[in-house]
Amino acid sequence: MATTGRYLYGLIRAKEDVEFGAIGLEHDGSRGRVHTVLVDSMGAVVSDFSPRERLLPLRKNLEPHNQVLKEVMRATTVIPMTFGHVARSDEEIRKTLRRHRAAITAQLERVTGAVEMGLKVKWDVDSIYDYIVGVDPELAALRDQIFGRSTAPSANEKMELGKLFEDRLNRERDEQTDRVLEMFQQSVREAKVNAPKGEKMVMDLAFLVDRDAQKAFEERVYQVAGAFPAEYVFDYSGPWAPFHFVDLDLGLDAEN
Amino acid sequence: MAQPDLVHRAASRPRVASLASQRRVSLCETLDRVLNKGAVVAGDIVISVAGVDLLYVGLNLVVTSVETMRNWKPAETRP
Numbered sequence: 001m002a003t004t005g006r007y008l009y010g011l012i013r014a015k016e017d018v019e020f021g022a023i024g025l026e027h028d029g030s031r032g033r034v035h036t037v038l039v040d041s042m043g044a045v046v047s048d049f050s051p052r053e054r055l056l057p058l059r060k061n062l063e064p065h066n067q068v069l070k071e072v073m074r075a076t077t078v079i080p081m082t083f084g085h086v087a088r089s090d091e092e093i094r095k096t097l098r099r100h101r102a103a104i105t106a107q108l109e110r111v112t113g114a115v116e117m118g119l120k121v122k123w124d125v126d127s128i129y130d131y132i133v134g135v136d137p138e139l140a141a142l143r144d145q146i147f148g149r150s151t152a153p154s155a156n157e158k159m160e161l162g163k164l165f166e167d168r169l170n171r172e173r174d175e176q177t178d179r180v181l182e183m184f185q186q187s188v189r190e191a192k193v194n195a196p197k198g199e200k201m202v203m204d205l206a207f208l209v210d211r212d213a214q215k216a217f218e219e220r221v222y223q224v225a226g227a228f229p230a231e232y233v234f235d236y237s238g239p240w241a242p243f244h245f246v247d248l249d250l251g252l253d254a255e256n
Numbered sequence: 257m258a259q260p261d262l263v264h265r266a267a268s269r270p271r272v273a274s275l276a277s278q279r280r281v282s283l284c285e286t287l288d289r290v291l292n293k294g295a296v297v298a299g300d301i302v303i304s305v306a307g308v309d310l311l312y313v314g315l316n317l318v319v320t321s322v323e324t325m326r327n328w329k330p331a332e333t334r335p
Contacts, residue, residue: 008297011295057291059283062286062287065290066289079294080289080290080294081295081296081297082291082292082293082294082295082296083290083294085296085297096297107295118263218264221266222266224266225266234265234266235263235264235265235266236263236264236266237263237264237282237285240285240289241289241294243290243293244289244293246295248295249295249296250295250296250297251296251297
């Protein structure tokens, strides 16, 4: 028989094979049947995939990865794998799981009964420059001093102003991030801060939240948003598999 | 099949975002997690996908530069 590999979605606790249906990545013209490969009370959630097949990070491949994890999450706690892992055989999967049993168990422990929620806070303003100048008198004073004269500002002066702006923008972000983290402290298990993308993003956070506390978390988002001025927009998303709260490299060099 | 993930907005000044734009945002949220986060295997059993990192970095750059361009205001509009 030709060797069929297995695409890996995530790792769960399981003593018996669990079937999740034909919701996996496409393989041989149809959606892959998602099931588990078991060893020592651990299960890898997989579907058939040829190791020789090209696997590109396209939407049609990425979305099933996420959807499978969402489906698994309904049933049990899952450690999500990063997109793109294909094992050559079940035996290889078992060997790897066995080798990293301690680390996998610890990770599962960490995220048991929890989901990830995302929160991005943005400044809903036309010009981030004007906004920051507006909240920082010192920056405003320097701007007026440099641009308020009859002579054009020098390159050095503009650079100085630019540096101060950058500095104040980041300080504002840090202060607001600390404030938001503190306001969520009682509602979450863990928090992760990502670097903001784009000038108008104030913060990009991921929270590990008890599955049962999800509703309370959403209510908290509205409470927190209500405590901020109207320029602050709070966008939350989830539940996600706990992608941000997995610290697991199943490589050869990792400790047992 | 489960319904698509949506991003919800909690704001004191509510604004309606179109479903299309919500889906676009949620795809970014998905990409960010599925490609960048989660458990990895760096060992022998895995064929890692060459090009994932590269593609993602490329995508990230596009998103960032569009965002930057949108924020760019001509100098004379500044007081």
